[in-house]
Amino acid sequence: MITLSELSLRRGGRELLSDTTVNIHPSQKVGVTGANGTGKSSLFALIRGLLHQDSGEFSLPASWVIAHVAQETPASDLTALEYALLGDIEYITLQQELETAEGARLGEIHAQLEAIDGYTTKSRAATLLHGLGFQSEQINNPVASFSGGWRMRLNLAQALMCRSDLLLLDEPTNHLDLDAVIWLQDWLIRYSGTLLLISHDREFLDTVIRHVAHIENNNITLYTGNYTAFEHIRAEKLAQQQSAYERQQREREHMQKYVDRFRAQATKAKQAQSRLKALERMEEIAPAHIHSPFNFRFFDPVKLPERLITVEEAAVGYGAENIIEGIDFQLTPNKRIGLIGPNGAGKSTFIKFLAGELEANQGEIALAQDIHLGYFAQHQLEQLHLDQSPLEHLRDIDKETREQELRNYLGGFNFHGDRIDEAVAPFSGGEKARLVLALLIYQRPNVLLLDEPTNHLDLEMRHALSIALQDFKGAMVIVSHDRHMLKTVTDELLIVDNKKVIPFEGDLEDYAQWVKDRNKQEQQLEQASEAEDKTISRKEQRKRDADLRKKLQPLKRKADKLEKQLDQLHSQQQELENRLADPSIYQDENKNKLKKALLDKSTVDKRLEEIEMEWMEASEAYEKKLLA
Numbered sequence: 001m002i003t004l005s006e007l008s009l010r011r012g013g014r015e016l017l018s019d020t021t022v023n024i025h026p027s028q029k030v031g032v033t034g035a036n037g038t039g040k041s042s043l044f045a046l047i048r049g050l051l052h053q054d055s056g057e058f059s060l061p062a063s064w065v066i067a068h069v070a071q072e073t074p075a076s077d078l079t080a081l082e083y084a085l086l087g088d089i090e091y092i093t094l095q096q097e098l099e100t101a102e103g104a105r106l107g108e109i110h111a112q113l114e115a116i117d118g119y120t121t122k123s124r125a126a127t128l129l130h131g132l133g134f135q136s137e138q139i140n141n142p143v144a145s146f147s148g149g150w151r152m153r154l155n156l157a158q159a160l161m162c163r164s165d166l167l168l169l170d171e172p173t174n175h176l177d178l179d180a181v182i183w184l185q186d187w188l189i190r191y192s193g194t195l196l197l198i199s200h201d202r203e204f205l206d207t208v209i210r211h212v213a214h215i216e217n218n219n220i221t222l223y224t225g226n227y228t229a230f231e232h233i234r235a236e237k238l239a240q241q242q243s244a245y246e247r248q249q250r251e252r253e254h255m256q257k258y259v260d261r262f263r264a265q266a267t268k269a270k271q272a273q274s275r276l277k278a279l280e281r282m283e284e285i286a287p288a289h290i291h292s293p294f295n296f297r298f299f300d301p302v303k304l305p306e307r308l309i310t311v312e313e314a315a316v317g318y319g320a321e322n323i324i325e326g327i328d329f330q331l332t333p334n335k336r337i338g339l340i341g342p343n344g345a346g347k348s349t350f351i352k353f354l355a356g357e358l359e360a361n362q363g364e365i366a367l368a369q370d371i372h373l374g375y376f377a378q379h380q381l382e383q384l385h386l387d388q389s390p391l392e393h394l395r396d397i398d399k400e401t402r403e404q405e406l407r408n409y410l411g412g413f414n415f416h417g418d419r420i421d422e423a424v425a426p427f428s429g430g431e432k433a434r435l436v437l438a439l440l441i442y443q444r445p446n447v448l449l450l451d452e453p454t455n456h457l458d459l460e461m462r463h464a465l466s467i468a469l470q471d472f473k474g475a476m477v478i479v480s481h482d483r484h485m486l487k488t489v490t491d492e493l494l495i496v497d498n499k500k501v502i503p504f505e506g507d508l509e510d511y512a513q514w515v516k517d518r519n520k521q522e523q524q525l526e527q528a529s530e531a532e533d534k535t536i537s538r539k540e541q542r543k544r545d546a547d548l549r550k551k552l553q554p555l556k557r558k559a560d561k562l563e564k565q566l567d568q569l570h571s572q573q574q575e576l577e578n579r580l581a582d583p584s585i586y587q588d589e590n591k592n593k594l595k596k597a598l599l600d601k602s603t604v605d606k607r608l609e610e611i612e613m614e615w616m617e618a619s620e621a622y623e624k625k626l627l628a
Contacts, residue, residue: 001023001024001025001026001060001061002023002024002047002059002060002166002194003022003023003057003058003059003060004017004020004021004022004023004056004057004058004220005021005056005057005058006019006020006021006055006056006057007019007020007021007053007055007056007057007058008020008053008054008055008056009039009042009043009046009051009053009054010054011039011042011051015218016038016039016042016215016218017039017043017053017215017218017219017220018218018219019056019219020056020218020219020220022213022220022221022222023222024194024196024211024213024222025194026165026193026194027192027193027194028194028195028210028211029188029191029194029195029197029208029209029210029211030194030195030196030197030209030210030211030212030213030222031197031198031199031205031208031209031211031212031213031226031227031230032044032196032197032198032212032213032215033198033205033212033213033214033215033227033230033459034214034215034216035216035458035460036430036458038215038216039215040170040198040215041170041198043196043215043220044068044168044170044196044198046058047060047066047166047168047196048066048068048168060166061165063165064164064165064166065162065163065164065165065166066164066165066166066167066168067087067159067160067162067164067166067167067168068159068167068168068169068170069152069155069156069158069159069168069169069170069172070155070158070159071155073143073148073151073152073154073155074143075143075144076142076143076144077142077143077144078142078143079139079140079141079142079143080129080134080138080139080140080141080142080143080146080154080157081122081125081126081129081139081140083143083154083157083158084125084128084129084154084157084158084161085121085122085125085161086158086161087157087158087159087160087161087162088121088125088161088162088163089162089163090116090163091113091116091118091121094109094112094113094116094118097109098110098113116163124161125157125161126139128157128160128161128187129154129157130519131180131183131184131187131519132153132156132157132176132180132183132184133153133176133177133179133180133343133344134150134153135344149175150175152174152175153175153176153180156172156184160187164193165193165194166193166194166195166196167191167193167194167195167196168196169188169195169196169197169198169199170198171198171199171200172184172197172199173199173201173204173481174455174456175455176481177343177347177481178340178480178481178483178511179341179342179343179515180343180481181201181204181481181483182512182515182516183515183519185204185207185208186516188208189207189208195208195209196213197209200454200457200458200459200462201454201481201482201483201484202227202228202459202462202482202484203482203483203484203487204483205226205227206226206227206228207226209226209227210224210225210226211223211224211225212225212226212227212229212230214230292460292463292464293414293460294412294413294414294460294461294464295411295412295464296409296412296413296438296441296464296468297468297471298441298444298468298469298471298472298473298474299441299442299444300444300473301372301444301445301446301473301474302370302372302444302446303370303372303446304333304446304473304474305333305368305369305370305371305446306332306333306368307330307331307332307368308331308332308333308367308368308371308446308447308474308475309329309330309331309354309365309366309367309368309371309447310329310330310331310365310366311327311328311329311330311354311363311364311365311366312328312363312364313326313327313328313362313363313364314326314327314329314353314360314362314363314364314365315327315360315361315362315363316346316349316350316353316358316359316360316361317349317358317361318349318358320361322361322499323345323346323349323499324346324349324350324353324496324499324500324501325499325500326499326500327350327353327363327501329501331354331447331475331477332475333446333473333474333475334473334474334475335475335476335491335492336475336476336478336489336490336491336492337476337477337478337490337491337492337493337494338478338479338480338486338489338490338492338493338494339351339477339478339479339493339494339495339496339501340486340493340494340495340496340504340508340511341495341496341497342497342515342518345496345497345498346496346499346501347451347479347496348377348451348479350496350501351375351377351449351450351451351477351479352377353365354449354477355373355375355377355449356373357375370446371446371447372443372444372445372446372447373445373447373449374440374441374443374445374447374448374449375440375449375451376436376437376440376448376449376450376451376453377451377452378451378452378455380436381429381432381433381436384424384432384435384436385424386423386424386425387423387425388423388424389420389421389422389423389424390410390415390419390420390422390424390435390438391403391406391407391410391420391421393424393435393439394406394409394410394438394439394442397439397442397443398442407420409438409442410438412438413434413435413437413438414434414461415431415434415435415438428456429455429456430456430457430458430461432456433453433455433456433457434457434461437453437465441468445474446473446474446475447474447475447476447477448469448472448474448475448476448477448478449476449477449478450476450477450478450479450480451478451479452479452480452481453465453478453480453485454480454481454482454485462482462484462485465485466484466485466488466489469489470488470489476489476490478490483508486508487507487508493506493507493508493511495511552622555618555621555622556622558618559615559618559619559622562611562614562615562618563615565611565615566608566611566612566615569604569607569608569611570608572600572604573601573604573605573608576597576600576601576604577601579593579597580594580597580598580601585597
């Protein structure tokens with residue numbers, strides 16, 4: 001059990017926890033929530049022994065193995081598979097001992113490997129990597145060949161490989177796509193240890209956790225239930241305040257307009273039900289966000305052409321290689337499209353193509369004359385001018401508006417006071433993402449192309465963005481691993497798979513099942529591999545099989561030879577029975593034929609009985625040797 005008793009914790013002179021008492025029991029799955037800067041990551045550091053409390057008591061079982069995701073990944077020559085295997089320290093230690101062990105110790109090590117299911121460890125690591133989006137051919141590539149986001153996935157795989165009693169995960173979905181998020185949530189549901197999870201993905205939290213440890217006002221309060229249940233409790237408290245009521249009414253009006261528009265389309269009844277349920281839930285929890293530091297909306301587009309983007313029989317890719325082919329697509333006002341599909345299938349490629357960053361290899365794309373694209377992608381965070389402030393970035397776009405109005409606008413994105421005038425170089429990923437979104441929204445686009453806009457955004461900013469997107473008057477195409485965002489802002493889903501972009505008939509729950517079914521074959525292969533490796537190491541198994549085949553060859557040859565003789569005799573027996581079944585053979589003129597047939601039948605029956613006995617003895621001897 002993790003115990004904090006009357007504990008106080010400071011960091012950098014600031015008090016994070018004061019006189020805090022909380023107990024987390026073994027096997028509990030707990031979401032750690034709270035505003036930025038309240039101490040979520042510091043709590044993890046305390047648990048890992050990197051920080052010490054200023055007063056009070058902290059304890060956890062000394063025998064517990066703690067796993068966490070490393071924030072740095074060395075540019076190693078190890079393969080992705082070898083790097084992931086390092087997470088299983090017990091397996092790695094036994095493998096190292098095995099290289100020099102002799103005599104009785106050699107047998108002991110093999111017994112220990114057997115006890116920890118060590119002969120399936122490599123297949124377990126390969127399955128983890130596959131679930132996190134690595135292709136089969138990639139797992140043998142060196143770590144140094146992967147980009148930063150993919151190295152973070154490798155660190156996550158290493159943490160999941162650890163035979164841990166306590167797993168600490170801090171924003172594990174940030175570098176994952178939707179398929180990997182679905183896979184990870186299923187893995188965590190099956191995880192038998194204690195889990196502490198920091199995440200800004202509401203749907204992910206709801207699915208995985210059963211308790212919430214909320215940090216607020218320098219204290220931790222433990223709630224029973226998932227994240228939605230926690231928000232309801234907070235909403236009930238906050239709804240008593242007049243400000244909560246007024247804020248809720250405004251958000252209800254926005255959402256009702258969106259629901260009315262969606263109902264009018266009368267498409268995809270099953271998906272509509274999923275969307276309406278999500279919107280109803282948002283209405284219920286709205287008061288929980290009355291203290292949100294974000295307050296912004298999309299400006300109405302200056303113009304909104306009837307056909308914004310038209311694509312006909314297009315193919316797009318990199319160089320001569322097509323990633324997607326046969327694209328027929330039309331984007332009109334009020335279209336709200338979510339892109340789904342396996343990792344690497346081409347979702348981001350399609351967004352780049354629509355944004356004009358990739359040309360078509362064949363076919364045509366036509367943009368409306370008055371189109372105004374608002375394109376958000378992660379690489380745009382890197383295109384901010386690091387020596388400029390948020391205000392200077394906004395002033396580059398608008399040199400006419402009064403400075404106070406620009407400051408007020410940035411305040412809606414939680415840039416206040418000196419922060420508005422500071423250079424963005426030291427800003428966090430979340431702050432940079434908020435600034436890029438603020439600049440995009442300010443330019444009044446009539447088409448939004450959003451590629452993972454929620455990466456680095458906290459729960460409050462995600463909530464504010466989803467509310468703003470519901471009121472957006474233009475058209476939108478979005479890729480996101482945040483299912484709550486997709487459910488609340490999209491009207492239809494397109495799946496990118498097998499080089500095609502086609503409508504997906506169903507909702508996100510259907511897609512989750514589609515992903516699981518697609519992975520089922522890989523899991524079956526893994527299980528087959530485990531069964532094969534379970535009894536003995538591969539090297540020893542090959543030697544044993546070779547020796548066994550050599551010993552069994554004479555017996556196998558004898559059994560096969562006798563089996564062929566049996567087949568021949570059975571054929572002869574059947575032929576003679578057919579002849580004896582013919583009434584004509586019993587006529588007087590065929591007496592000699594009858595006599596010969598009866599004699600031959602007797603001889604064949606006797607020989608068949610002898611060979612059958614020999615074959616049974618040979619087969620029994622072969623099976624005994626095989627099973628010995």
